[in-house]
Amino acid sequence: MNRLKGKVIAVTGGARGVGYEICKRFSEENPEIIYSIDALPAAYSHAQVRPLQFSITDRPAIADFISRARREFGHIDVLINNAAVTRDAMLVKMTEEQWDTVIEVNLKGAFNMTQAVAPLMLEQKKGSIISVSSGSGVYGNIGQTNYAATKAGLIGMTYSWAKELNLKGGEIRCNVLAPDNIETEMAQSIPAGILEPLIARTPFKRMCRPYEVANTALFLASDESSFINGQVICVNGGLRL
Ligand SMILES: NC(=O)c1ccc[n+]([C@@H]2O[C@H](COP(=O)([O-])OP(=O)(O)OC[C@H]3O[C@@H](n4cnc5c(N)ncnc54)[C@H](O)[C@@H]3O)[C@@H](O)[C@H]2O)c1
Structure with a gap:
């Protein structure tokens, strides 16, 4: 609680x-606030979750968010x-736009957010x-x-942050969750011919x-994982064994 x-x-x-x-599960654990950032509008029935609508590719919007968090709570x-x-495609058919979009959101977006939040943690x-x-x-x-x-x-960046952000003393823990196939809308675009063999190879079938990713994230977010830094935790039911 x-x-x-x-x-x-x-x-x-x-x-x-x-x-x-993650927002739903975390809200049960008495946080001060959960800022839920998304390019899409969102609605929550959880009092501690505050939805904010902007893209993680929008650096000025991220800077505004950091100012707001500093003003409202003074820490993240x-x-x-x-x-x-x-934006899946076979290598030989992948367009430059498909490449650029995924790099811009998944990789640069995480860089943008972490670069903005890191000074507060430092x-x-x-x-x-x-x-x-x-x-x-x-x-x-x-x-x-x-x-x-x-x-x-993300893994390479995390290994770097796990070292670099602690150079001047302190305990800023940087970790990765590596799930495989999760029951969400994203997985609906995976062709059955690729998804079904992966499920068949998972010991739990x-x-x-x-919620299983959310529970692992909760452990890493809480002080219970106080000596876990620079790790990749696979939440995959043993698929890769
Ligand atoms: N679903 C899977 O099978 C699976 C497997 C392994 C890893 N993952 C990872 O888990 C994480 C969550 O995936 P999910 O399945 O919930 O996906 P999802 O598509 O259901 O949700 C992703 C959310 O990110 C938001 N988003 C996308 N671009 C954004 C942007 N530029 N700025 C702000 N928000 C943006 C979307 O609006 C959406 O709400 C992702 O990092 C994904 O790569 C998913």
Whole structure:
């Protein structure tokens, strides 16, 4: 009930899917506020969730958000880089636009948000940054050259942040969640011929449920994971074993 007591949290992509589930689950743990950032409008029945509508590609909007958080609470304790898009195509058919869009949102968007939030965490000498990657970023996936590049990039950025943000003392924890196939709208675009063999290879013979990612994110956001830094946690039911 109090695992996030007093914490100010920013979640990107909070309007639906995993991000929505994270906001819902976190709101049960007594946070100060959860800023749910999404390009789409969002509605919540949870008092602690404050929806904000802007794109993580919009750096001036991000700067305005940081000013607002500073004014309202003076700190941000947890950042969850969750927002992402897919524009799948086979390598030889992938357009430059498909490549650029996915890099701009998934990789640069997470860079934009983390670069903006990091100064507050550096002042506090404390924080938790969780980036939602994917099995595609670790193992690759057919039709996902662009997406896999961004999800691998999140891991490289996280390893760098886990070292760099703690250079001057402090405990700013930077970790990655790497789920595989989750029951959300994003997964509906995966062709059955690719999805079904992955489910068949998963020991539990099913997809991940959004709350299972949210519960793992909760552990990483809370002080219960106080010595976990620079890790990739796979939430995949054993698919890759
Ligand atoms: N669904 C899966 O099978 C799966 C598997 C592995 C990893 N993931 C990862 O999990 C995370 C959540 O995925 P999901 O399945 O909930 O996806 P989703 O498509 O259901 O939700 C993504 C959210 O991000 C928002 N978003 C997209 N672009 C944005 C932007 N520029 N600025 C702000 N918000 C933006 C969308 O509006 C949407 O609400 C993503 O990082 C995704 O890559 C998903």
